[in-house]
Amino acid sequence: MHRTHTCGELRIEHLNKEVTLSGWVQKSRDLGGMTFVDLRDRYGITQLVFNEEVDKELCEKARRLGREFVIKAIGKVIERSNKNPDMPTGEVEIIVNSLEILNESKVPPFTIEEETDGGEELRMKYRYLDLRRAPLKRCLELRHKVSQESRKYLDAQGFLEIETPFLIKSTPEGARDFVVPSRMHQGEFYALPQSPQTFKQLLMVSGYDKYFQVVKCFRDEDLRADRQPEFTQIDCEMSFVEQDDILKTFEGLAKHIFKEIKDVELPEFGLMTYDDAMKNYGTDKPDTRFEMTFVELNDVAQGKGFNVFDSVELVVGICVEGCAGYSRKQLDALTDFVRRPQIGAKGLVYVKYNEDGTFKSSVDKFYDHDALKTWAEKFNAKPGDLILVLAGEANQARKALSELRLEMANQLNLKDPNAFAPLFVVDFPLLDWDEETQRYNAMHHPFTSPKEEDFAKLNSDPGSVKANAYDMVINGVEIAGGSIRIHKKDIQDKMFELLGFTKKEAQKQFGFLLGAFEYGAPPHGGIAFGFDRLVALIGGDETIRDYIAFPKNNAGRDLMLDSPSTISDEQLDELGLNVKELVNQH
Numbered sequence: 001m002h003r004t005h006t007c008g009e010l011r012i013e014h015l016n017k018e019v020t021l022s023g024w025v026q027k028s029r030d031l032g033g034m035t036f037v038d039l040r041d042r043y044g045i046t047q048l049v050f051n052e053e054v055d056k057e058l059c060e061k062a063r064r065l066g067r068e069f070v071i072k073a074i075g076k077v078i079e080r081s082n083k084n085p086d087m088p089t090g091e092v093e094i095i096v097n098s099l100e101i102l103n104e105s106k107v108p109p110f111t112i113e114e115e116t117d118g119g120e121e122l123r124m125k126y127r128y129l130d131l132r133r134a135p136l137k138r139c140l141e142l143r144h145k146v147s148q149e150s151r152k153y154l155d156a157q158g159f160l161e162i163e164t165p166f167l168i169k170s171t172p173e174g175a176r177d178f179v180v181p182s183r184m185h186q187g188e189f190y191a192l193p194q195s196p197q198t199f200k201q202l203l204m205v206s207g208y209d210k211y212f213q214v215v216k217c218f219r220d221e222d223l224r225a226d227r228q229p230e231f232t233q234i235d236c237e238m239s240f241v242e243q244d245d246i247l248k249t250f251e252g253l254a255k256h257i258f259k260e261i262k263d264v265e266l267p268e269f270g271l272m273t274y275d276d277a278m279k280n281y282g283t284d285k286p287d288t289r290f291e292m293t294f295v296e297l298n299d300v301a302q303g304k305g306f307n308v309f310d311s312v313e314l315v316v317g318i319c320v321e322g323c324a325g326y327s328r329k330q331l332d333a334l335t336d337f338v339r340r341p342q343i344g345a346k347g348l349v350y351v352k353y354n355e356d357g358t359f360k361s362s363v364d365k366f367y368d369h370d371a372l373k374t375w376a377e378k379f380n381a382k383p384g385d386l387i388l389v390l391a392g393e394a395n396q397a398r399k400a401l402s403e404l405r406l407e408m409a410n411q412l413n414l415k416d417p418n419a420f421a422p423l424f425v426v427d428f429p430l431l432d433w434d435e436e437t438q439r440y441n442a443m444h445h446p447f448t449s450p451k452e453e454d455f456a457k458l459n460s461d462p463g464s465v466k467a468n469a470y471d472m473v474i475n476g477v478e479i480a481g482g483s484i485r486i487h488k489k490d491i492q493d494k495m496f497e498l499l500g501f502t503k504k505e506a507q508k509q510f511g512f513l514l515g516a517f518e519y520g521a522p523p524h525g526g527i528a529f530g531f532d533r534l535v536a537l538i539g540g541d542e543t544i545r546d547y548i549a550f551p552k553n554n555a556g557r558d559l560m561l562d563s564p565s566t567i568s569d570e571q572l573d574e575l576g577l578n579v580k581e582l583v584n585q586h
């Protein structure tokens with residue numbers, strides 16, 4: 001038998017028990033006549049003791065144990081004289097009478113403990129070693145729990161978990177497809193799903209009125225810090241529902257998960273229109289744990305001779321409570337922050353509302369006390385507050401101010417990790433104008449239904465049409481997104497037309513769905529949770545990487561597998577992709 005207990009299990013009540021433990025040697029300390037070994041497995045760490053006076057040979061053997069050796073030890077549970085209250089097993093140790101080395105280990109390239117000395121790259125390369133560390137183990141345990149609780153909730157609500165294929169044809173979610181060449185049909189390709197979108201809609205046509213799946217999605221996008229080319233969704237779809245039914249059902253899912261896993265009662269989810277979110281927060285995923293909502297100043301700031309403001313579309317600012325004391329240096333740093341190319345503002349105007357009721361601003365030349373007082377009133381500012389103002393093209397100014405708002409929240413520690421502010425952002429635009437290609441893209445995806453009251457505008461003013469689309473946002477993170485779908489063929493045809501597909505192209509790419517819509521498609525809609533992000537949020541992290549067992553790095557590489565990689569000429573030949581061959585043939 002390899003073990004009677006795990007390394008996380010033994011307590012004072014096990015005193016005098018003869019036990020067998022197996023695990024990895026985390027650390028060994030040689031204190032003259034005694035050798036102490038920290039033995040680790042998934043469940044914890046237990047201290048082993050070897051006493052020279054009791055068994056010299058055994059003690060010698062213990063001294064030779066290297067880090068990460070796999071061993072089996074048999075011994076008796078005794079009370080520790082030097083107890084460690086920080087360890088669950090810290091009251092006991094095992095006085096060992098038999099030791100077997102099950103496997104040796106090379107010296108690991110970094111320390112495998114709560115804290116490690118390993119750099120990011122090295123830990124990615126030896127991910128299987130990093131995963132031995134307790135922090136990563138806790139992340140994967142949390143991930144497991146969230147998926148189990150999701151399944152429990154959805155099962156109780158009558159959802160069926162149904163798998164859909166990975167080798168498919170393009171599903172448009174706005175990214176590039178990863179493609180897989182077909183050997184049997186040379187010159188032809190499968191696409192990996194960007195999401196199971198079309199399949200879940202087909203399942204609705206088939207009558208499976210509540211579907212879900214915890215599923216991998218693949219998107220060939222330019223990588224950003226918190227993106228992985230493959231990621232996981234809790235993908236859901238329902239029939240005979242309206243937007244409210246979906247929101248209620250999935251507010252329920254989020255509440256269930258937070259309650260069961262964190263013992264947190266999420267508050268009632270707020271509802272905010274996309275237009276309000278953009279106007280008041282400059283983003284479609286506002287962090288509403290703190291205020292600092294936008295105030296527009298065009299009416300009080302323009303026409304006073306300050307050129308920078310007069311010529312722009314929008315003058316907009318935030319009021320930062322209690323920061324009138326910011327130094328020159330701090331304000332310069334904020335100006336540098338908004339001028340960074342990623343943010344792109346030209347400059348920053350500040351107004352200090354001093355404790356004594358006076359104002360000090362960077363635009364004193366153009367605005368006197370009374371003028372600044374009217375600004376302060378618009379913000380409901382109090383003496384001691386700092387007003388920060390940006391100006392420019394409306395969307396750009398809002399976007400930049402949104403970044404500044406988050407930066408101020410960071411500086412003031414307003415992002416309380418124990419507070420959760422959930423809401424639904426609703427009424428997204430249906431279409432998004434792309435300057436580069438001079439055409440519309442679907443804001444969510446091409447299967448999202450326009451609001452019925454906007455049908456007439458589909459022809460006259462498509463850009464202003466709103467969609468039955470919604471996002472779930474918690475603490476500024478887009479946790480889920482979905483929509484009520486189009487279920488009528490004529491509207492789907494119209495949508496493809498707006499997106500610039502010819503009838504033939506639409507038929508070639510989505511003929512199967514358009515065909516299905518001719519056989520009694522029910523009204524339906526759904527949502528998909530970004531599972532990795534949800535788990536990271538619950539874990540209190542901003543990055544998802546530690547919550548994925550084998551993630552890729554920021555450049556989309558798997559450093560452990562060294563992938564992507566080239567393939568052999570034989571493989572290329574088989575696939576009909578050998579460029580050399582192709583050149584020779586022509």
Ligand code: ASP
Nearest residue numbers: 195197482483526527528
């Ligand atoms: N397929 C969509 C997505 O991946 C989610 C949905 O509309 O249900 O964002």
